[in-house]
Amino acid sequence: MTTTIVSDYAWYFPVLCFFLAALLTGLSYYKNKKLAEFQPYKIYILSALRFSALFLSMILLLNIFVKTDTKRIEKPVLAIAVDNSESIVLRKGQNPSDKVLEELFAAKEKLSEKYNVRFFKFGESFSQVSDNTAFDFKDKYTDFSDMFEAVKSVLYNTNSGAVLTVSDGVCNKGENPVYSAAETNQKVYTLTIGDTTSYKDLSISKVLYNESAFLGNEFPVEITLNAKMLKGKSTVCQVLRNGKTEFQETFTAKSDNYSKEISLSLKADKKGLQKYTILLKPVEEEITELNNSKEIVVEVIDDKYKILLLSANAHPDVAAFRNALSKNLSYDTEVFTVENFTKKVSGYDLVVLFGLPSTRVNSEELFQEITSRNIPTLYVLGSSTDYQKFNKINKCIEITPKGNNYDDAVFGENPKFPLFSFENGVDEMLRNTPPLSCVFGDYKLLAASHTFGYQIIKGVTTQKPLIAVSEPQKAKSAVIVGQGIWRWRMDCYRKFLNHEKFDLLIGRLVQFLLKKSDKEMFTVAYKKIFNENEPVYFNAKVLDEMFQPVSDSQVTIEISDDNGEKKDYKFENTGSGYYLRIDNLLPGNYSFKAQSSRKNAVKTGVFSVKEIKTEAENLTANFSVMQQIADKTGGKSFFPNQISELVQDLLENNAIKPTVYNDTVSTPLMGWKVLFFIILILLTIEWFLRKFWGTV
Numbered sequence: 124m125t126t127t128i129v130s131d132y133a134w135y136f137p138v139l140c141f142f143l144a145a146l147l148t149g150l151s152y153y154k155n156k157k158l159a160e161f162q163p164y165k166i167y168i169l170s171a172l173r174f175s176a177l178f179l180s181m182i183l184l185l186n187i188f189v190k191t192d193t194k195r196i197e198k199p200v201l202a203i204a205v206d207n208s209e210s211i212v213l214r215k216g217q218n219p220s221d222k223v224l225e226e227l228f229a230a231k232e233k234l235s236e237k238y239n240v241r242f243f244k245f246g247e248s249f250s251q252v253s254d255n256t257a258f259d260f261k262d263k264y265t266d267f268s269d270m271f272e273a274v275k276s277v278l279y280n281t282n283s284g285a286v287l288t289v290s291d292g293v294c295n296k297g298e299n300p301v302y303s304a305a306e307t308n309q310k311v312y313t314l315t316i317g318d319t320t321s322y323k324d325l326s327i328s329k330v331l332y333n334e335s336a337f338l339g340n341e342f343p344v345e346i347t348l349n350a351k352m353l354k355g356k357s358t359v360c361q362v363l364r365n366g367k368t369e370f371q372e373t374f375t376a377k378s379d380n381y382s383k384e385i386s387l388s389l390k391a392d393k394k395g396l397q398k399y400t401i402l403l404k405p406v407e408e409e410i411t412e413l414n415n416s417k418e419i420v421v422e423v424i425d426d427k428y429k430i431l432l433l434s435a436n437a438h439p440d441v442a443a444f445r446n447a448l449s450k451n452l453s454y455d456t457e458v459f460t461v462e463n464f465t466k467k468v469s470g471y472d473l474v475v476l477f478g479l480p481s482t483r484v485n486s487e488e489l490f491q492e493i494t495s496r497n498i499p500t501l502y503v504l505g506s507s508t509d510y511q512k513f514n515k516i517n518k519c520i521e522i523t524p525k526g527n528n529y530d531d532a533v534f535g536e537n538p539k540f541p542l543f544s545f546e547n548g549v550d551e552m553l554r555n556t557p558p559l560s561c562v563f564g565d566y567k568l569l570a571a572s573h574t575f576g577y578q579i580i581k582g583v584t585t586q587k588p589l590i591a592v593s594e595p596q597k598a599k600s601a602v603i604v605g606q607g608i609w610r611w612r613m614d615c616y617r618k619f620l621n622h623e624k625f626d627l628l629i630g631r632l633v634q635f636l637l638k639k640s641d642k643e644m645f646t647v648a649y650k651k652i653f654n655e656n657e658p659v660y661f662n663a664k665v666l667d668e669m670f671q672p673v674s675d676s677q678v679t680i681e682i683s684d685d686n687g688e689k690k691d692y693k694f695e696n697t698g699s700g701y702y703l704r705i706d707n708l709l710p711g712n713y714s715f716k717a718q719s720s721r722k723n724a725v726k727t728g729v730f731s732v733k734e735i736k737t738e739a740e741n742l743t744a745n746f747s748v749m750q751q752i753a754d755k756t757g758g759k760s761f762f763p764n765q766i767s768e769l770v771q772d773l774l775e776n777n778a779i780k781p782t783v784y785n786d787t788v789s790t791p792l793m794g795w796k797v798l799f800f801i802i803l804i805l806l807t808i809e810w811f812l813r814k815f816w817g818t819v
Contacts, residue, residue, distance in 0.1 A: 129789075130187040140181035148174040165816055172809040176802050183798065188789045195784045199284025201238035201773065202274050203227060206290035208246040208262040209738035211316065213411055223289065223316055223763050224255040230770045237774055237781075238284055241277070245270035247296075247656060251277075263656040263735040265293055267300030275307045282782040285310045285773065288752065291317035292745030295737050297620065304752045311756040312773070316763055317744030321380075323352045325403045326414035328382075328740045334652055335452050336391035338425040342452070346385045346401055350376035351743075356406050360385060363400045374403065391423040396651060396731045398712060414739035418710065420652050420731040424453050428637055429470060432458045434477035435484060435507040439609035441477055444503075447612070447622070447629040454633070461486050468492050473499045473637055478507040478606070480516065490516045497598035499636040505606035510562065519572045519593035519600045524564040531558035532578035532589055532605055540575050541699035542592055543635050543648065543662065552615050552624040559589065559605030566604070571595045578604075592635070599636050645724035647680075647717045653732050655710045663694055663701040665719050674698060677720040685711045710734035 130136070152170045205224065227242075234240050242252050246262025249270050267290075274286055286309045294300050304311045329347040336342035348360060353376040362370035370387050389399070403415040430448060434441050441458060448454045457471075461484050468474060474493055479502075480486060493500060494516060502517060504510075506529075514521050534553045553576070561578060566587040568574065575590040592601045615625040648662045661680065665673040678694035678701040694701035710732045717726045746760075753760040761769040773779075792798060 125192045127190045127192075128187060129190055130185050132185050136185055137182060140178060140185070144174050144177035144181060147177055165812070169809055169812060172805050172812075176805040176809070179798060179802050179805075183793055187792045189792065190787060190789045193786045193788070195786050197282045197782045197784060198235075198237065198239045199282045199779050199781060200278055201234060201240050201284050201287065202243060202277060203240065203287045203289065204243045204245050204249075204270055204274060205258060206246060206265060206288075206316075207244040207258050207260055208265040208293075209260060210265070210291055210293050210742055212260045213413055213739055213742055221255075223314070223766070224258060226763075226766045227289070228255050230766065233770060234773060237779075239282075243270075243274070243277075245273070249273040262738075263654075264296040264737055265290070266297040267294050268297035268303035271300070271303040271307050274309070278307075278309065283309055284779045285312055285758065285776075286756075287312045287314060287769075287773075288749070289314045289316060290749065291315065292748040293317075293738070293741050293743075294745075294748065295740070298617075300748055301751045301755050305755045307756070309756060310758045310779070311752050312758040312769065313749040313753045313760045314763065314766070314769065315744055315746050315749040315760065317742075319744045319746045321351050321743055322410035323406070323408045324410050324414070324742065325350055325353065325358060325406060326740050327401055327403060327417045328414075330401060330417050330419055332419055332421065333450060333452055334420070335422045335424055337427060337452050338391055338394050338423050340391050340452075341388040342391055342421065344387050344389060344399075344419070346387070348374050348383050348385065348403065349740075350374070350381045352379050353406060354379045354381070358404045358406055361402045361404070362387070362389070363402060364397060369399065389421075391421070394423050394425055396712060396729055397421050397423055398731060411739060411742060414736055414742075417736060418734050420733055422651050427453055427455055428472040430454050430456045430473045430475065430633070431468065431471040432456060432475045432477070433464060433479060433489075434458075434460050435479050435481040435505075436460060438477055438505070438606065440503055440505075440606055443609040443612045443625075444475060444629060447626040448633065450626060451630060461489070464489075468498065469496050471498065473501065473633060475501045475503065477503045478505040480509045480512040481507045482509040483507055499599045501600070501632070501636060502602045503606065503608065504562070504602065504604050506560070508562075510564075517593075517600060517602065518569055518595050519602045520569060520588060520591045520604070521567040522562065522564055522604065523567075524562045526563065528563040529560045530563050530578065530580045532561045532580050532587075533558045534589055535577035535579040535584045537574050537576055539699075540573055542573055542575075542594060543631060548619075549624050549628050549631075552611075552618065552628070557607065557610035557614050559603070559607045561587075561589065561605035569593065575601075590632075592632075599638075601632060601636060644722065645717075645719045645726060647726045647728065649728065649730060651730050653708075653730065655708070655732050655735050659705045659708050659730070659732065661694070661703045661717070663703075663717060663719070665701065665721055665724075667721075672699065673721060676701075678703075678717065680715050680717040682713055682715045684709070684713055708732050 148170050151173055152166050231240050244250060244252050244258055245266070247264050247266065252258070286307065288311055292315055297303070326349045327346060328349050331345040333342055346360065350356065355376065357373055357375040360372050360374045361368055369389055372385060374383060398418060398420050401417045401419065405412045405415050432441055432444055437460065445456055445458055448456045461479060461481070468489060469492060480490060502513070504513070510522050510524050534556050536550065536553065568588065568591060572591055572593040574588040575592050578585050578587040578589045588604060590601065590603050593599060612622055612625045615622055644666050646664045649660070653659050663678050665676040665678065667673050674696060680692050680694065680703060681689055682692065683689045692703055692705060694703045712729065712731050714729045715727065718724065750760045759772060
């Protein structure tokens with residue numbers, strides 16, 4: 124650390140101040156005839172006090188700074204990300220993770236000589252950990268892309284050194300890990316744990332089915348079976364419901380790495396949630412039997428809704444909606460352009476309009492029928508929309524365009540939206556979605572309408588709705604004010620390798636519009652099927668005699684599992700309703716009885732929690748992926764018996780260096796309060812002595 128004194132004035136100004144202070148002091152004491160007979164030592168003392176006060180005061184006026192230069196060394200960050208998924212510990216008699224973690228944490232002290240070492244765990248989610256007790260190896264998925272994206276954020280604006288990924292290389296969620304690693308722009312070292320040897324193993328790797336079926340119909344199921352190192356061995360694949368065999372087929376492995384797809388149809392003969400167990404009977408010497416079974420839950424329904432997708436012209440937004448709704452068998456969806464539509468709109472339960480009403484097509488009779496029949500309507504506005512006609516027929520939002528200009532608007536969350544909520548990662552999908560093209564103008568919400576999401580334009584969150592929902596006395600309606608939502612579906616697949624979250628968004632919006640306006644005093648909304656790694660959640664609403672929301676009621680729920688064991692929970696009052704979230708429910712079927720303290724209203728229902736065995740599908744470590752990650756990023760790949768070499772390589776890597784910063788702090792003398800106190804004390808002592816000696 125070095126300290127220097129600098130000033131805006133030349134070096135001789137302090138000298139001038141010295142002589143000026145001396146001159147003024149001399150004029151005060153040595154030219155003063157009243158002090159002629161005063162004892163000399165007293166004049167010296169008073170002169171010294173006056174001179175010091177004057178000189179310090181003048182120095183302060185010279186704008187002098189004390190500059191301190193400090194050298195700061197920032198070590199490079201070493202991010203060690205450890206796979207916390209189940210596949211690490213599922214192999215029979217094998218758990219390499221404990222020893223590896225023990226060695227890595229033991230090496231932390233040595234690595235800390237050069238690095239700022241930070242440990243993280245990843246799988247379903249990503250978080251920082253302080254010691255090896257934070258690892259439980261219970262995550263149901265392994266998402267490398269989410270981990271690398273999180274590491275990139277952690278290392279942003281730091282002296283990033285390297286990333287060490289400790290995993291078996293088995294990835295079953297997210298993007299390709301090799302490409303995700305390359306996007307971090309960091310050297311990624313890999314430590315492959317697990318066994319790359321192929322063992323005898325049967326597994327059910329994939330089951331494709333619809334989560335809903337219509338009562339009386341048959342629904343298809345596709346099962347993918349795998350057999351490793353079991354050539355010539357036979358077993359039986361069964362589909363069971365309540366212990367009864369619904370389907371059975373012999374499965375014989377024709378090679379040491381054999382796969383077979385079985386297609387079958389099951390009868391939806393009973394309403395409600397139906398749980399099926401798909402079972403591969405184990406053979407001797409399998410490395411694990413955890414991947415020999417899977418459970419699926421199908422909701423058998425007997426209600427069917429007709430939905431009309433009507434557009435001004437062909438547009439990819441229409442296809443995005445059709446594909447999102449096609450997976451729900453309770454929806455009978457038909458697609459038309461308005462010019463080709465000759466049916467009666469009264470035969471539909473919901474109408475989705477794309478670019479309608481249009482400036483190009485006269486369809487007044489159609490909209491009169493929609494209005495008179497109180498048919499729920501979802502508007503997707505676009506470049507062909509006639510906003511003057513739209514403002515006349517819709518009861519949700521009024522839009523006044525300014526010219527023929529359009530804004531690219533990104534979705535902005537409204538945390539106070541009261542009508543329904545999303546879980547299962549839909550909010551994650553909605554972050555940073557591609558923009559919708561929205562007309563530039565004034566937006567005004569009408570009565571009984573709510574903003575589901577705002578427009579973010581050029582990074583600024585506006586009060587303009589991007590998606591608005593209306594719940595009037597008659598037909599419900601919703602408006603997506605821009606076109607291009609098909610890009611959201613593509614972006615969802617890019618992020619998550621499936622369309623599930625986009626389909627859930629559209630499905631939830633459609634479900635809300637189809638549901639009749641509830642005039643019950645007490646309602647409970649919930650999903651019928653949950654995965655075991657997601658929370659179970661309920662939304663409740665309590666109304667008074669005037670059908671206005673009540674916020675002073677107590678809402679409780681009693682949940683019973685398959686064994687009859689019961690547990691009570693209490694809903695949280697959110698102000699606009701009641702919410703309950705339950706974490707870590709075990710897989711199985713559940714029933715519930717919810718109760719409101721207002722007039723003891725009661726609601727009952729059932730739901731199911733599905734078991735997830737994704738991590739058990741592949742228990743052979745994928746060294747190839749780990750090697751590719753290291754090669755692609757300029758890192759190196761190691762095995763558990765090479766941890767000492769890994770540590771040595773990191774310490775001796777001269778390309779990774781600490782960053783030296785010179786921090787300069789300039790402090791003005793004017794800011795030193797102690798100087799003002801010194802001047803005040805000097806002048807006070809001078810005044811006191813002159814008073815005491817009788818010169819004042």
